[in-house]
Amino acid sequence: MKNSGREFIFSISMLAASSAIPIKAFSFDKEKKLKVALVGTGIRGITFWGKRLVDEYSEILEFVGLSDINPSRLEYGKQYIGVSCPTFTSFKEMVTTSEPDLIIVTTKDSTHHEFIIKGPEMGCDVLTEKPMTIDEVKCQQILDAERVSSKNLIVGFNYRWKPYDTKIKELLSKKAIGDLVSVDFNWYLNTYHGASYFRRWHGEMESSGSLWVHKATHHFDLLNWWINSEPNEVFAYGDLEFYGKNGPYRGDNCRSCDHKNVCDFYWDIHKDEFAKKLYVDHEHEDGYIRDNCLFREDINIYDKMSAQVKYTDNTILNYSLTTYSPFEGWRVSFNGTKGRIDAWMDIPYFEKTTTNEAEKHASEMTQNSEANTSFKPIVVHKLWKEFETVYVDMEKSGHGGGDKRLQDKIFLHPEVPDPYGRMAGVRDGAMAILIGIAARKSIQSGKPMKISELTDLKPLVKRA
Structure with missing residues (x-):
């Protein structure tokens, strides 16, 4: 099956438990279209990994199959994406029949591992939405399967590709504040976006692994990438005090x-x-109900979360996630041996905005390709000097321009070197979820959790 269509091979060798694998680029046969199959026709699947690929990259790829356990939603997804490929309720039948080069996984989080493992076994590369999976057992299964496979996996971390987040990476890489010592990171979900998780299967631990994994994985990957090290130990607090039984x-x-x-x-x-x-x-x-009650009794995840993470290079991270804030946004502060960097996004007290909270999430999720740019500040304050403000050209659409840049790298410019190392592979996906898994276990046990105790991956001092 490897030579049946467009060659789609990451510049990544087999994962070694004790070494970091650099993700450099994609490489495939540009004389043939890449054959793509999608499993999971929910909103992220049919919009970002479905319709947008058809609209932007039809000259170089084609959908050869769509799969979902819900047959009528599957047909709607096919219509929405705008393709004529066959549909399947059986993943195995889809892969066997359509022989894709690449499988894109956008199913419920708790099932990601099934397709990440089965895809390569059936001769396909895999691109999965975050999180890679929801617990350490499934994570180990993915690691074990990847080591014996000639196929490869990428995790779709789009936040790395936002111009604003990339600028932070550049400043840290250039030692603008010397060696990094500690980081404070706070994320605020408003009562529209935050509440939406508790209406859905995300509110059930067995499906999402909690927001420590489903949502915070985004943040932990950013932090691992920014800090350029790997997590060593996690201690966390968390509780359910607003949604669920509290309503x-x-x-x-x-x-x-x-x-x-x-x-x-x-x-x-x-x-x-x-x-x-x-x-x-x-x-x-x-039976999947999208407008479930936010206060139903079977919600069992946390709605307030706080953690301390110690990295192998001795950087300390203080992290919090609030799920019922009056506004949606985030802020981060980096403390170094020569100064401090402060950055934030959508904090209403720091900037003038005409977008209300009800519109904000819808605006972020749109795949509108219009520029719609603005300038956002990053403050760099060196010891014994006045602070400087760096302004970054920021896009509004598609996660701050990150969605478009991620897909362009994958499908249009795979051969162009990326000095920021933004492509994420198996190890990146694992280290991001392991922080959330460790936090969850720390809350349950009341003790710090070592990352090395969760899987056979041993944290490195520096990422490759």
Whole structure:
């Protein structure tokens, strides 16, 4: 199957447990279109990894199969993406029949490992959405399978590709504040975006591994990349104090709830045409309800989270995630031997904005290719000197321009060297989720957790 279509091979050798593998570029036969198959036709699958690929890269790739356990949502996904390829409720049948070069995995987090492992066994490279998986057992299974496979895996960490985040990496790499000593990182989810996780399967530990894994994986990957080291030990606190059993009202779901006139979180899914067509119209097939009650009893993840992470180079990270903030944004501070860097995004008290909180998440998730740029500051303050402000040209669409740049690198410019090392592979995916897994276990045990105790990966002092 390797030579049946467009050659799609990462510049990555087999993963060694004690060494970092640099991800350099993709390389494939440009005389033939890359044959792509997608498993999981939820919102991220059919938009970013579906319709956008068709709209932007149809000259160099083609979809040869779509797979999902929900047959009617699968047909809607096919229509939305705009392809004519066959659809399958069986992943194995799809791969056997369509013989793809690349499988893109956008299923429920708890099932990612199944396709990450099965894909290479059936002769395909794999690109997976974050997180790579949700616990240390599945992570080890992926590591073991990758070591005996000639195929390869990339994890779609798009935040690395935002111009703003890349500028932070550049400043740190150039030792603008000397050697890094500590980092303070705070992420705030508002009562629109944050609440959305608790309506869905993300609110159940067995499906998402909690937001320590599903959401914070994004942040931990950024931090590992910025710090240029690997996590060694994690101590964390967390609890469920706002959503779930803590709510003042409770119903089956928003549309049938008796409290819709008094609940601040009421959401009429029928007024969201896209959500209705993607989810409501197909829930009879698998029972997946998209507008579940935020205060249902079976929510068992954390809604407030705080952790300390010690890296192997002795950098200390202080991290927090709030899921019911009045605004959505983040801020980070880097302390070094020669100064400090402060950066932030969407903190309303620091900048003028015309976008309200209800619109913010929808704006971030759009794949609008229009420039829609603005300038965002990064403050560099060296010891004994006045601070300097660096302004970064920032895009609004597609995760701050990160989505577009990630896909352009994968499909258009694989051969162009990247001085920032933004492509993420198996080890990157593992180290990002292992911080969240360790945090979860630390909360449960009340003790610090060593990263090396979770899998056979041994943390390195410096990333390759």
